[in-house]
Amino acid sequence: MTRETARTWAEISLGNLEHNYRALRGCAPDSRFLATVKANGYGHGAVPVARRLVELGTDYLAVACLDEGAELRRAGIGAPILILGYTQPALAEEVVALGLTQTVFTPDMARALSDAAGAAGKRARVHLKVDTGMSRLGVLDHDPAAAAKELAGLCALPHLEPEGIFTHFASADGDEEYTMLQFTRFLDVLDELKEAYGRTFEIRHCAASGAVLNYPCTHMDMVRPGIALYGHYPDPACEGLDGPGLKPVMSLYSRVAAVRDFPGDTPVSYGCTASLGGDGGRLAVLPIGYADGFHRLLSNESGVWLEGECRQIIGRVCMDMCMIGLPPSSGVRPGDVAEIFGEHLPVEWHAKAAGTISYELLCAVAPRVPRVYLDA
Numbered sequence: 001m002t003r004e005t006a007r008t009w010a011e012i013s014l015g016n017l018e019h020n021y022r023a024l025r026g027c028a029p030d031s032r033f034l035a036t037v038k039a040n041g042y043g044h045g046a047v048p049v050a051r052r053l054v055e056l057g058t059d060y061l062a063v064a065c066l067d068e069g070a071e072l073r074r075a076g077i078g079a080p081i082l083i084l085g086y087t088q089p090a091l092a093e094e095v096v097a098l099g100l101t102q103t104v105f106t107p108d109m110a111r112a113l114s115d116a117a118g119a120a121g122k123r124a125r126v127h128l129k130v131d132t133g134m135s136r137l138g139v140l141d142h143d144p145a146a147a148a149k150e151l152a153g154l155c156a157l158p159h160l161e162p163e164g165i166f167t168h169f170a171s172a173d174g175d176e177e178y179t180m181l182q183f184t185r186f187l188d189v190l191d192e193l194k195e196a197y198g199r200t201f202e203i204r205h206c207a208a209s210g211a212v213l214n215y216p217c218t219h220m221d222m223v224r225p226g227i228a229l230y231g232h233y234p235d236p237a238c239e240g241l242d243g244p245g246l247k248p249v250m251s252l253y254s255r256v257a258a259v260r261d262f263p264g265d266t267p268v269s270y271g272c273t274a275s276l277g278g279d280g281g282r283l284a285v286l287p288i289g290y291a292d293g294f295h296r297l298l299s300n301e302s303g304v305w306l307e308g309e310c311r312q313i314i315g316r317v318c319m320d321m322c323m324i325g326l327p328p329s330s331g332v333r334p335g336d337v338a339e340i341f342g343e344h345l346p347v348e349w350h351a352k353a354a355g356t357i358s359y360e361l362l363c364a365v366a367p368r369v370p371r372v373y374l375d376a
Contacts, residue, residue: 006370007287008254011342012044014052015375016247020229021056023244027212028219032203034060036226038068038084043293043362044230044250045371047075054079060101062224066091069100082127082164086137092116096124101163104154105129105138114157127164127203128154130189132182134170141189148192152199164203164222165190172210172218173235179211183218210234213244232347232358250362251342252369254288254304256334259326268323269315274300276314282326284311286338289320293364294340297354305339307332 003009025033035058036042041049050061050072061077063069064085072081082101089112095102096116104110104126117124128151131138139154141147155162167186172179186206193199207218209228227234231248264280276283284306290296299316304324314325326332341347347358354361 003253003372006255006372007257008252008292008340009370009372010043010365011251011253011372011374012048013247013249013251013374014048016231016249017044017049017052017229018056018375019247020231020244020249021053021058023246024212024223024225024228027244028207028216028223031207031219032059032222034058034062034082034205034222034224035229036062036084036208036224037072038062038064038226039363040068040367042227042230042359043365045373046071047077048371048373048376050077050079051075060222060224066095066100070094070098073098073100080125089113092124093119096120096122101125101127103127103129103137103166104160105131107154110154110157110160114159117159123159123161125161125163126154127166128162128201130165130167130186132167132185132189133178134168134182136168138167141185144185144188144192145196147189148196151189151193152197155197155199162199162201164205165193165201166203166205166224169206169208169211169218172208172214173233173238174210176214179215179218182206183215208234210238213238227359227362230362232362236348248342248346250347250365252288252340252347252365253342254286254338254340256284256306256332256336256338257287257321258285258334259283259330259332260285267315269299269318271316274315282328282330283314284324284326284330284332284336284338286322286324287320288340289318289322291319291366292369293361293366294322295350295354295356295361295364297356298350302350302353303345305342305344306336310345311338 035053037046062082092112093116113124129138204220205222207223211218231246264278266276268274296317303310303312311324
């Protein structure tokens, strides 16, 4: 599938990805770099993105689950890969066989990995997860001594290689006080581990995109940008920093399927939530809908860039199509290209209209939308 034949497609600028990678490395020049490629590379395509990042020299890749790590290994990507999320202990053998690094925060998973690694004559590389205030996964460390004891127990199994330890900030894009509270808790438990158990770690990490941009003191041994790597700021407030000048990597387009004129008071789309009014009007039909990742919440609220202007969505976004209002003088024809988001309409604009964040709209771009890789 090419741009010339696609009904709807996404263009992925690997040149912009490289720009963002180099800019973010410049923010933390003394730290290793973990590139987060979970969720199909935030919708950009995990394998092509990971390949380019490995070529550029990233030290680590991160995925959310075993299946995502296995996909990268099948594609021939041999770089270190950290599974950030939960893996069932029953799958420990596969984790070891693929040479993946597993996040560990429970005795059951630690034992399963140790046993699987021992049976294979290997050591399983793990990173311990500490919950400093996200209230999600990890060993809770509000009591540093108790947390250190629990973490040291996980490290003690014979066939594990506890390479790293990390935490995740809940509000590094906006709440300095809470971020510093979490960081202090993390440092306290690291001190307790060293003093009480002699346990240190080669890689300590806690800075995702928000902290990479906002808090250099948190960069530690490794940073792990996600959304910033793809050219978007975790919060608009971050954009005003004297920062790296990120460039969006994805642009989304659709090709006009039809241009139609309607008489007055014609209702438009499901539920008849919009009407063309007493004088009627002209619509362009675009072959993109919520099954492609163009959210139904954008119905009557957002628009697309067409004929050099932003044209409003009229009526509800359908599963496979949406309708765009045109003035009577419009010269739009079938086959013309509409920018859904990109150079003229940032994805953040749609996110605000939908009451969500750019992450969700990027990840929502469906697998059936072909990705065209530029600068490949």
